[in-house]
Amino acid sequence: ETGVTQTPRHLVMGMTNKKSLKCEQHLGHNAMYWYKQSAKKPLELMFVYNFKEQTENNSVPSRFSPECPNSSHLFLHLHTLQPEDSALYLCASSQDPHQETQYFGPGTRLLVL
Amino acid sequence: GENVEQHPSTLSVQEGDSAVIKCTYSDSASNYFPWYKQELGKGPQLIIDIRSNVGEKKDQRIAVTLNKTAKHFSLHITETQPEDSAVYFCAAREREASGGGADGLTFGKGTHLIIQP
8 A cells, every 4th residue: 555545446427427536645745646547648647736736737628627625635526527538547645746756546447428 | 848758568578587668758857767567456656766866776676777868768677477567657757946846757658567477
């Protein structure tokens, strides 16, 4: 176990649904990240949070909405997704954004129908 | 921005043999190069990393080499074992001198390593 947990582990949703992914880290880190992992493609950085403040948004569509209420919790709110959004969504954390070592959670496998 | 290329996409080796995975990067300002191992149903786990002021680093059966001039780095696994079977990702990161933004990693597409018994 890396100290980063994600729920749910699997999610199936229709294009009109609204759902949320949750990430929690028990490492005392200050930076948290969302990545998207699609088959045959590199992991794509989506969002970076430092001390609850968003420091990076990699041109992610507005149908993905992150929320970081505190340094230990990170959410990804999903609405009106497309089938091409089906992927593994990975959360990671690090001591701070300038600390290179990132610890990943197990991911949420999302299927959009 | 940074671009990381990784080869091969699939590598099959006999148990006990060595495996080598290679990556190239485009941004000469990148100075941190981690390798992650991802097993089925799990997130990527850091196995070894190297910084640009070092040319080689070793940890038991795993070693990483870095050639800054050529902008490539490689993962070497010796005496491979069945539990080494997984997908391996290389990554690169530039640390901005200003300390702001762009702190995520740029990953390669991954190598599926298969250890044949």
